[in-house]
Amino acid sequence: MQVSIPHQGNTIYDVIVIGSGATGLGCALSLKRFGINNFIVIADQENNLDLSSHAKFISALPIENSTRLTQRNGHDAWKSYLEISKRGLDEILKFSNKNGIAAIKGPIHRLSTSRHECDEIYKSNQIWQSLGIPSKLENKFLYNSSNRTVQVHDDCLLRSNVHHIMETAKLEIFEHLHCHEVVQIETSKEFATVRTKDNKSFKSEIIVLANGLGISKLMPEMGDKLIPYQDQWNKFKFNTSPFEIGDWFLIFAQYSLFTLFNDSNESLWICGGRFKRKFEGIGSSTPSLCSRSLQACHSFAQKFLKLEKLEHLCSIALNDINTCDELPIIGPMYGQERILLATGYAGAGIAVGFGAGSCLADLIASGKCLQLDQSLQPSRFQLPD
Ligand SMILES: Cc1cc2nc3c(=O)[nH]c(=O)nc-3n(C[C@H](O)[C@H](O)[C@H](O)COP(=O)(O)OP(=O)(O)OC[C@H]3O[C@@H](n4cnc5c(N)ncnc54)[C@H](O)[C@@H]3O)c2cc1C
Numbered sequence: 001m002q003v004s005i006p007h008q009g010n011t012i013y014d015v016i017v018i019g020s021g022a023t024g025l026g027c028a029l030s031l032k033r034f035g036i037n038n039f040i041v042i043a044d045q046e047n048n049l050d051l052s053s054h055a056k057f058i059s060a061l062p063i064e065n066s067t068r069l070t071q072r073n074g075h076d077a078w079k080s081y082l083e084i085s086k087r088g089l090d091e092i093l094k095f096s097n098k099n100g101i102a103a104i105k106g107p108i109h110r111l112s113t114s115r116h117e118c119d120e121i122y123k124s125n126q127i128w129q130s131l132g133i134p135s136k137l138e139n140k141f142l143y144n145s146s147n148r149t150v151q152v153h154d155d156c157l158l159r160s161n162v163h164h165i166m167e168t169a170k171l172e173i174f175e176h177l178h179c180h181e182v183v184q185i186e187t188s189k190e191f192a193t194v195r196t197k198d199n200k201s202f203k204s205e206i207i208v209l210a211n212g213l214g215i216s217k218l219m220p221e222m223g224d225k226l227i228p229y230q231d232q233w234n235k236f237k238f239n240t241s242p243f244e245i246g247d248w249f250l251i252f253a254q255y256s257l258f259t260l261f262n263d264s265n266e267s268l269w270i271c272g273g274r275f276k277r278k279f280e281g282i283g284s285s286t287p288s289l290c291s292r293s294l295q296a297c298h299s300f301a302q303k304f305l306k307l308e309k310l311e312h313l314c315s316i317a318l319n320d321i322n323t324c325d326e327l328p329i330i331g332p333m334y335g336q337e338r339i340l341l342a343t344g345y346a347g348a349g350i351a352v353g354f355g356a357g358s359c360l361a362d363l364i365a366s367g368k369c370l371q372l373d374q375s376l377q378p379s380r381f382q383l384p385d
Pocket of ligand 1: 024058059316317
């Protein structure tokens with residue numbers, strides 16, 4: 001039996017954005033800036049605790065594995081990824097300043113913990129410099145080891161109240177926000193249609209899919225390209241450290257197995273140990289805590305950071321999304337001219353997501369986006385006819 005779903009009046013919106021996380025908000029704010037006001041944002045929870053509500057910092061650099069990614073996907077892909085991320089960070093900083101939200105810029109450090117990683121860091125530094133992105137090598141944290149080099153990217157990190165930023169952004173687009181779970185999208189020559197679980201339907205010229213892993217349900221072709229994974233943040237108290245801990249914000253080490261930042265002078269968060277999980281936590285879309293990950297972070301803090309009298313305070317389990325080729329997916333969906341999408345930022349999604357959302361708004365407003373290289377677009381997965 002065919003069920004007829006009531007259409008919400010005769011309105012045909014210019015754009016429907018699905019999702020109100022960093023990507024959806026980045027897109028919505030940019031649409032407004034372009035003077036495109038005939039849009040709505042549909043998200044499935046009214047006061048949703050988006051992933052970003054737990055985020056502790058906003059990093060402009062998807063810092064992991066730059067040598068591998070540039071070798072495999074080319075410098076243009078990496079440059080585009082970084083430019084979009086940097087754009088997101090700059091826009092968030094501007095937005096915070098405009099709304100009186102404190103945001104402090106700080107450095108990102110990448111610490112080598114083995115000879116092999118040290119060599120990789122040297123190469124990575126050359127790549128960043130060849131792309132004109134600030135990067136230098138320093139001798140910090142070199143105690144007791146010749147296998148330590150630190151790659152530093154100044155001003156690439158924003159420490160702020162991420163939750164506050166996201167909530168303020170939602171207020172700015174409040175009159176466009178609708179609370180529904182989208183269960184189906186369809187496109188025709190004339191328009192696109194969005195259907196919701198509570199039997200509503202909305203029509204628009206363009207649909208922007210900014211709903212994270214939910215994209216794979218609405219666009220099944222993307223299902224095997226999006227890889228959910230588990231990770232966890234662990235908070236520790238410590239007594240002494242061999243260096244001035246207040247100096248640094250964020251460190252990546254052991255190929256980003258560990259990322260950490262100081263919460264105050266006496267406590268720090270360490271995220272990582274994800275490869276210590278059963279089945280490596282890959283493919284799981286349900287966050288759960290793992291004691292081996294906690295142990296790995298604890299021993300990292302003791303062995304590499306030389307922090308003493310560590311006390312575990314709490315842990316947060318999380319889920320995030322990577323892609324099958326480790327590059328985000330941003331741009332028009334192939335074979336679906338009314339659908340744009342963006343997701344797959346693997347842990348750096350606040351800045352990359354915000355930037356990706358603005359890039360989609362560029363495409364909608366002017367048909368082009370200077371930062372967005374072809375290599376990041378969904379078309380890279382299109383099979384030849
Ligand atoms: C605990 C934790 C800590 C993190 N820390 C950091 C950090 O410190 N710095 C950093 O840069 N990144 C961090 N990340 C990663 C970052 O939060 C994500 O990469 C980013 O939020 C992704 O943004 P997004 O807008 O693409 O997706 P999401 O934030 O997941 O937003 C998806 C949106 O889609 C909506 N939605 C989903 N399905 C549907 C549907 N069917 N119908 C309607 N709406 C739907 C959801 O309600 C939500 O509004 C962290 C992630 C976690 C989990």
